[in-house]
Amino acid sequence: MSHTAHIRSHRKPRNRSASTIAMRAGVAGGVLSLAAAGASASAYADEPVTQTLELPTLTADMATQVAQSADATQQAAANYQLQAERDTAAANAAKQAKADLADAKQKAEARKKAAEDARKAAAARASRSAERTTLSTTASTGTSTSTSTSTATGSAAAVISFVKAQIGKSYVLGATGPSAYDCSGLVQAAFKQVGISLPRVSQSQSTAGTQVSLSNLQPGDILYWGSAGSAYHVAVYVGDGMFVGAQNPSTGIVEKPLSYDPPTGAVRVL
Structure with a gap:
């Protein structure tokens, strides 16, 4: 037996306050909570994460702008169509005018030729008439x-x-x-x-x-x-x-x- 076995310690027992105990308990609790959180995160680490995106709400202003853009596009298409129709009409008018001019020239040439033929025919008739008169006179006189x-x-x-x-x-x-x-x-x-x-x-x-x-x-x-x-x-x-x-x-x-x-x-x- 130690020579100090029966000697009472002269050290005073520690007086732990309630606040110290509470603090230690809180620290211990926090450590446990972190450990639990880590375990939970590890358990769900293999599950897919779904992300949800919120689309912007179509406001009244945006709807008006879209409608205006659609109207502008439709108007532009109508303008293009109208221009195309005008171009086609102009081309057809030019073609018809060319045909009318050619027809007018042809008719003018035909009228000119007819007038010339009529003039020649009249001259020929006058010449034949004169010759017949000469022949008749010659026959009647016996010469x-x-x-x-x-x-x-x-x-x-x-x-x-x-x-x-x-x-x-x-x-x-x-x-x-x-x-x-x-x-x-x-x-x-x-x-x-x-x-x-x-x-x-x-x-x-x-x-x-x-x-x-x-x-x-x-x-x-x-x-x-x-x-x-x-x-x-x-x-x-x-x-x-x-x-x-x-x-x-x-x-x-x-x-x-x-x-x-x-x-x-x-x-x-x-």
């Missing part, structure tokens, strides 16, 4: 400005001899002889005697040779009625102001003076 039959020689004499030999035969439309002829059939057959091949119809025969004036006819010239290229009747001039032709079914092939039926023109193939 001829042309070569007479008696002086015709060669091919002209052969043609005249042939057509005079046909006088009294019948006129039959489309006939080419030998017992009947129509007007162009007789002329074609007459010139065939001298080796000249003429077209079959009067329209073509009226342009078969050189055009000559009715005041300068020679025996053997081809007379035609109507215009050159569209004549409706032909005959052969035989001199002394006379012609032989297949006139019509009533008269047949006859010899007549130019005044009987003044021709329009004449061509020379000999």
Whole structure:
């Protein structure tokens, strides 16, 4: 046994105040709380965290701005459409104006040509009228400005001899002889005697040779009625102001003076 075992301690017992005990208890409690919080956080560390965002509230001002923006966009689209329609209308108007101008020019040219044709036709009628007057006067006085039959020689004499030999035969439309002829059939057959091949119809025969004036006819010239290229009747001039032709079914092939039926023109193939 220690030599101090039975000796009482002379140290005074500590006098712990209530506040000190309370403070220690509080500290201990706080440590426990932190520990518990840590454990809790550890337990939920693997769970996903959901974050909620609040969208801004659409206020009256914002709604007005959106509406105004939509109106502006719609108005701009309407403007673009209107401009496009105007551009299309302008292009169509320009195209139509160009077509109208071309049509007007064409009509003006047609009127000009018609006026020129009318002037030429009037001049031709006046010329034919003057020539017919001359022919009528010559026939009535018995004077001829042309070569007479008696002086015709060669091919002209052969043609005249042939057509005079046909006088009294019948006129039959489309006939080419030998017992009947129509007007162009007789002329074609007459010139065939001298080796000249003429077209079959009067329209073509009226342009078969050189055009000559009715005041300068020679025996053997081809007379035609109507215009050159569209004549409706032909005959052969035989001199002394006379012609032989297949006139019509009533008269047949006859010899007549130019005044009987003044021709329009004449061509020379000999």
